[in-house]
Amino acid sequence: DAGVTQSPTHLIKTRGQQVTLRCSPKSGHDTVSWYQQALGQGPQFIFQYYEEEERQRGNFPDRFSGHQFPNYSSELNVNALLLGDSALYLCASSLEPGPNEKLFFGSGTQLSVL
Amino acid sequence: QQPVQSPQAVILREGEDAVINCSSSKALYSVHWYRQKHGEAPVFLMILLKGGEQKGHDKISASFNEKKQQSSLYLTASQLSYSGTYFCGTEMSGGSYIPTFGRGTSLIVHP
Numbered sequence: 001d002a003g004v005t006q007s008p009t010h011l012i013k014t015r016g017q018q019v020t021l022r023c024s025p026k027s028g029h030d031t032v033s034w035y036q037q038a039l040g041q042g043p044q045f046i047f048q049y050y051e052e053e054e055r056q057r058g059n060f061p062d063r064f065s066g067h068q069f070p071n072y073s074s075e076l077n078v079n080a081l082l083l084g085d086s087a088l089y090l091c092a093s094s095l096e097p098g099p100n101e102k103l104f105f106g107s108g109t110q111l112s113v114l
Numbered sequence: 115q116q117p118v119q120s121p122q123a124v125i126l127r128e129g130e131d132a133v134i135n136c137s138s139s140k141a142l143y144s145v146h147w148y149r150q151k152h153g154e155a156p157v158f159l160m161i162l163l164k165g166g167e168q169k170g171h172d173k174i175s176a177s178f179n180e181k182k183q184q185s186s187l188y189l190t191a192s193q194l195s196y197s198g199t200y201f202c203g204t205e206m207s208g209g210s211y212i213p214t215f216g217r218g219t220s221l222i223v224h225p
Contacts, residue, residue, distance in 0.1 A: 004155070033212070042116070042201050042215035043156065056210050090155065099211040100144050100163065103203075105155035 002027060004106035006091050012112045013081050021076040021109045025093030031055075032074040033103065034066060035090040043090055049074050050097045078111075086113045115140050117204045119216035126192050126223050134187040134219045136202030145178050145185040146203035146213050149196075156201060159187075164207075192223045 005024045013019050025032050031050045035043035045058035049068035068074045072093075078085055088108040094101040117138045124132050136145060144163050148156040162178035162185055173190040185204075189196055199220050203213030 035215075040217070042203075042217050045212050045214065048212060056212050058212075097211075099205055100161050101211075102158050102161065103146070103148075103156075103213070104158070105148075107153075107155045 004091055004093050004104050006089075006106035006109050008109060009107070010110045010112075012114065014114050015081055015083060017081050017113075018077065018079045019081060019111060021078075021089050021091075021111070022073065023076070023091030023093075023106060024073045025091075026104045029093035029095055029104070030072050031094045031097045031101070032068060032072065033092045033094070034074070034076045035092060035105075036060070037088040037090055037108070039087070046076070048097060055097055081113045083113050086111060115206070116214055117202055117216040119200075119202055119219050121219060122217070123220040124222070126221070128194060128223055128225055129191050130223075132189045132192060132221060134189075134200050134202075134221070136185045136187070136204070136216055138183045138204050138206075140183065141207040142178075142180065142183050142185075143205040143207045143209070143211065145176075146205075147176055147185075147187050148201045148203065148215075149198045150201065150218070151198040159200075189221070192221075194223050194225065197221055197223045 033048040034046040037043045048056040052068045090108045091106045092103040147159040150156040199218040203215045
């Protein structure tokens with residue numbers, strides 16, 4: 001049973017560029033959440049997708065957008081990259097949205113913005 | 115509101131015990147605990163619900179004091195494999211039920 005898979009594992013971009021990160025949830029999970037983890041910090045919630053809709057959003061600008069496909073996989077898009085966007089981007093899936101849901105994390109995409 | 119974890123770092127020898135604390139300024143609905151090893155994904159340890167329930171996972175247990183809005187993670191007889199960064203994630207009462215994570219506590223267990 002494959003867990004949460006993310007691609008690519010590493011990415012280097014320059015300021016102003018755009019990036020797309022991809023996530024496949026654990027089998028049987030239909031809810032995908034994205035987190036940004038800066039070095040030495042805890043994961044910060046970006047948004048959550050369920051039934052192809054953005055269900056919840058954290059305190060991130062509109063440059064961060066996402067999508068969920070009918071097979072529950074998801075993409076995170078970041079436009080007009082800033083140096084401060086350099087971080088590990090984690091995808092987490094769960095059985096459903098709601099309280100007390102155990103999160104299964106992928107290994108992340110390490111994004112470096114130069 | 116981000117929960118506050120303490121201490122920031124713990125260094126132990128194998129077999130020693132450790133306690134990691136997580137506190138919030140707001141009423142909590144539940145507390146999650148995850149462990150992340152360097153370069154790896156965070157891994158779920160346990161979720162504690164309102165009611166002061168104590169849970170355990172091998173020699174790792176946790177408590178949740180709803181009145182004090184605090185949770186503590188207890189690592190007993192630490193093993194080398196316990197090394198990593200521990201994060202608590204708190205869900206607020208009446209909130210979005212999306213866990214907000216603390217900054218983490220780095221635990222290093224030496225032989």
